[in-house]
Amino acid sequence: MLEPWNDKSVLPPPINTSPCQINFSIKELKSGCNTIIRVLSKQSPLHKESAIFSRFLYKFDKKFRNDIGYRNFKKVYTALRKYLSLTLLKDVQNFIDVLPANNEVKPYLPTRQMLQYILVKIVTFSKLMYRITVCSKQAAIFYLNRIKLGESHWMCLMPYALLCRIWSMVLVLLQHSCNWYNQLYPFLKHLPYKGLDFLPKEYQLPVDLEEWINLKNINQAGRLEWSQKLNVNVESVIMVEDEEGDVSENLLKYVNNINKNKDSDDETEIQIVLPKQDVQSEIVSNEKYDEGVAISRETFKTMMNLPSTVTNPAVSKIKENHAIENVTNRDSLLKFIENEEEFRNKSNDISLTGHLSFMQWQALKMTLLKLDGSLDTRKLEKKFKRIWQAKCLDYV
Known part of the structure; x- marks a missing residue:
């Protein structure tokens, strides 16, 4: 009811x-x-x-x-x-x-x-x-x-x-x-x-x-009980004052006793784990040990018929081209945004906006895409650098 x-x-x-x-x-x-x-x-x-x-x-x-x-x-x-x-x-x-x-x-x-x-x-x-x-x-x-x-x-x-x-x-x-x-x-x-x-x-x-309605305890209502919170029960024995009326020394004595008990328990565990029998160690002779012969890397490649290492100049070339100084017209701006989007998705170190969040990068990208492509090179570079300074560099 x-x-x-x-x-x-x-x-x-x-x-x-x-x-x-x-x-x-x-x-x-x-x-x-x-x-x-x-x-x-x-x-x-x-x-x-x-x-x-x-x-x-x-x-x-x-x-x-x-x-x-x-x-x-x-x-x-x-x-x-x-x-x-x-x-x-x-x-x-x-x-x-x-x-x-x-x-x-x-x-x-x-x-x-x-x-x-x-x-x-x-x-x-x-x-x-x-x-x-x-x-x-x-x-x-x-x-x-x-x-x-x-x-x-x-x-x-x-x-x-x-x-x-x-x-x-x-x-x-x-x-x-x-x-x-x-x-x-x-x-x-x-x-x-x-x-x-x-x-x-x-x-x-x-x-x-x-x-x-228990209005006096209204501040206690609504608090969350977290599972990580532990209630520590302190024994009433340690709160007894000593002859000089000091409680802190009794607390320290109690902690020291706990540490001693833990140390003694650890020692007993170690004594139980260790074997009591004498272990006979075998002496290994070094007479038959083969140290091998050092060979060069080129000799190893000729023996295994491995191709020589090929350096990929594309990575360094992309790193050099991916810079704000290379944005001069509408096409280079679109290419710059496309490369930056790809580097961000792959978490590449070449990315220039890695410190920006997803929403900040979206705001920067939409602002850059709104730039008028009919502007001459000088005005386009000037506006691009102003937007880059305001929405990218200032967030560092």
Whole structure:
């Protein structure tokens, strides 16, 4: 059975009032409800960020669909959509309309079930804010890791900044929701109970929402437990202070004892491995050892009928021709780009743009291909060297 705050099919109780003696300040109850309306009616920045979220999901769905950080990114967007479909602002406004004026002699107060419904909606709101906070933190961890590694950093900076903005806004709303709940909960006992039960019989609303949602440890939520992390258990014996009240010496003694035990274990292992029997070594005589006769390389080639080594002048010729000084016209520019593309694919040392990434090389190549072939040699060389300096040499 779903709890009421997690059940989307829960219907609000009927609007009903009954006469009751006032044992509390209606002004405080109205003030608490007006605070909720005032805060929720000024969340246009959060709504704009939610719209940007949908654009990022459309843009990055194909590239990062299998990424763990992107999956948490989608969870944040799902929680934001549920927040946008939440009718807390409308429900609180309806509750305020039923409240009587401050100067009425025999006021008619709303039922307790109506206030319970408002509190349940506040709990739903706080749980959504808590989920957005945790998922945005987990997604930001993966995007920040990509930025540090330089892997698709140009596609991770904007989602990371968006997650940071969402996290800061939602964390403030989460604190507000806890204050709203704690401010309205004491008024339950003063309102009249009339009609059918709104909540299940065994269900009880939390007394303190901040403690129930564990807001104090919100910074610990969302942290990832890495498999490489090891928990080191230190024995309580080594933490006992010595006569002079120094704990560090006891720690050093403990470490020394561990090292001694390791050394003794290693010695025993070596003694077990070594054989106890005396090994008789055989003396090898050097009388029949043939040192051979030294021959020259040319003699060896004539004996084996090997062809003489042929030097390939094509490599040195290509290396000499592959230079930016040889680009003088459109044809030489295309040949230069073709050779550079081939050298980059083969990771050849002749490549002049080996320090550039794939995207940087693509940007440089497209800029060079846009050069007008009708220019004379001087203007073409001047523009080529300017582009080469800006997009290649400055990235070194």
